Amino acid sequence: MKTLRFILGDQLSHSISSLEGVDRQEDVVFMCEVHDEAIYVKHHKKKIAFLFSAMRHFAAELRDKNFKVDYLHLDDEKSHTSFTSALGNAIAQHNPDRVIVTHPGEYRVLKDLEAFAADSSIPIEIVDDTRFLCSIDHFHKWAEGRKSLRMEYFYREMRRKYHILMDGDHPEGGAWNYDSENRKPPKEDLSVPEAEGFEPDAITREVLDLVANRFSAHFGDLEPFDLAVTRKQALTVLRRFISDKLPLFGDFQDAMVQGEPVMFHAKISFYLNCGLLNPKECIAAAEQAYHDGQTPLNAAEGFIRQILGWREYVRGVYWLNMPDYAHANYLEADRRLPAFYWTGETKLNCLRQCVLETKQNAYAHHIQRLMVLGNFALLAGIHPDEVNEWYLLVYADAYEWVEMPNVTGMILYADGGYLASKPYAAGGSYINKMSDYCSQCSYKVTVKNGPKACPFNYLYWDFIMRNREKLESNHRVGMMMKTLDRMGDQKRDAIRDDTKRFFREIGI
Ligand code: DLZ
Structure with missing residues (x-):
């Protein structure tokens, strides 16, 4: 049976389920760069370049393995604007x-494919994405009957299921979670290994060149570009x-240091989320390093929890709650995203550093995203649509399944505490404790009110007052x-007056 195997830009894994049972003589692997995917939110230039380059390298590797590959470049004459029009044309050809296509990572793409399948004269089979350690069905069963979900319980079940960091039936070391040891502020002489x-x-x-020509109006710096674009480099x-x-x-x-955008983070989310790395191998590598002393x-444990726990958990939450999750706004936040x-x-200074690093790298580490950029959006009451769009387009690791639960649930509490x-929410003292940003800021973190005060200080209390009920x-x-x-x-x-004045100053 001749099969067209459709691979999306975040499915760049040689073991992807859509390639299972492939007949290299007869089947065709189809991949396409399409304009709509680059502009449905105006992705960061570096994100588009990263993904197109990784897609092209992946297609070349498949050809080297004697797969028949039909790859549509964005600047091909016969290029198409959407996945479904490109797919329709590939079927005709x-x-x-x-x-066969592996389950997409975004709800809107799933719905488009399902609508396409309903009108198609040949079967369009959407198969499970087996790269995840928890299937969508399994997560549904786990969540059934629970009013609010907690990652910690889900994570423990995953540890037991896959026997990761376990000592028989007990967690290695006697505790499931060592987060209380993971909150050290940065030291003066901290030396971060080069990325x-x-x-x-x-x-x-x-x-x-293509991205510079076609997407010059998009946010972000295209160069310097030094990301891994192949599996070998990602490894x-x-x-x-x-x-x-x-x-x-x-x-x-949780530490932040000016001029150190990555700190001790892995920066592998780009590669994990587009398929160049597999979650299981990342978990295994960290577990082995522990066992080897x-x-x-x-x-x-902290690293493994992010992948085996949090990453799987947010994906489950996304698919369990879409499309309603996209409209959650428990706190009725309604302000525009500030221009800065x-x-x-x-x-x-903290926000300036985090935005500028995001602009340069299409990356910021999790505590910058959560406790600086996210904390500000939460305290200021920025509408979830505005915040979701920003996070989805600026970060090269962002696809809606991972971005939306992190923003709507974790950052904005817009689901009313369902996920977190x-x-x-935090005032300036948290940022001061965990970073060196405040010493180089125009505002004073120790001052609570008035024009010199760190805005996080009064915004925090205004947020609590506004949302008290x-x-x-x-x-x-x-x-x-x-x-x-x-x-x-x-x-x-005084808190209310400072907040009003500050919002006026930044035009929101
Ligand atoms: C993010 C992205 C971009 C910018 N461009 C493409 C593309 O041209 N072709 C493609 O297959 N994938 C692209 N992607 C990733 C998709 O947005 C991603 O695969 C879907 O959102 C998953 O549902």
Whole structure:
């Protein structure tokens, strides 16, 4: 049976389920660069270049393995604007008996493919994405009957199921989670190992020219470009992380240092999320490093939890709750995203650094995303649509299945506590403790009110006052309510006035 095997841009794995049972003589692998995918949100230039280059390299590797590959370049004469029009044309051209595609990562693509399949004269089979360790069905069963979900319980089940960091039936070291050891502030003399970078080859150079010509109006710096674009390069990044950075990854997971955009993070999410790396091999590498005595348990466990726990959990939450999740706005946030999220032009040094690094690298590490950029959006009450769009387009590892639960659930508490147990709201002192940003800021983090005060300080309390009714029932915010009640009217008025003035100044 002649099969057209359709591979999407985030499915660049040689073991992808759509290639199972492939007949290299007869079947055709189809891949396409399409304009709509680059512009449905105006992705960061570096993200488009990264993905197109990785797709082209992947297609070349398949050809080397004697697969028949039909690859549509964006600048081909016969190029198509959407997946479904490109697929329709490929079916007409190759005349297959059926199409197989691995379950896409985004709801809108799934719906398009299902609509296409309903009208198609040949079967369009959408098969499970077996790269994930928890299937969509299994997650549904796990979540059934639970009112709110907690990652920690899901993670424990995954540890048991895959026997990762287990000592018989017990967690290695006696605890499931070593996060309390993973919150060290940065030290003065912290030396961060250099990140791995790769010189662009001819394929990447061609893509860089294409992106420079076609997407010049998109956000972000295209060059310098030194990302891994092949599995081999991505494996080098993983190996270097395990040997050089993992031992301190746990300790300094939440630390931020000006001029150190990656710190001790792996920066492998780009490669994991497009398929160049497989979650199982990343988990196995960290577990092995622990068993070999090369890395401490708090680091190995923290890293594994991100992949085996959090990553699988957010995917489950996404598919369980779409399409409704896209409209969640529990706190009724309605402000526009401030212009400085695009320009970096703000007097708040922490936000300036995080935006500028995002612009340069299409990357920021998780605590920059959550506790600086995200915390500000939460406190200021920015509409979830605006925040979701920004995160989806600026980060090269962002696809909606991973971006939306992180933004809507974790960052904005827009699902009312379904995914996370509390809003991740913090004043300036948290940022000051975990970074060196405040010492180089125009505002004073120790001042609570007035034009010199760090805006995070009064925005925090204004957020608590504004959302009091909606947050009161959350026992993890209870302490804050008591502190608020002890403040006098004068203090509360000063907080409200400072907030209004600040919003006016930044035009939101
Ligand atoms: C992000 C992206 C971009 C910019 N371009 C393409 C493309 O031209 N072709 C493609 O197959 N995939 C692209 N992607 C990734 C897709 O958006 C991603 O595969 C879907 O959102 C998953 O549902």
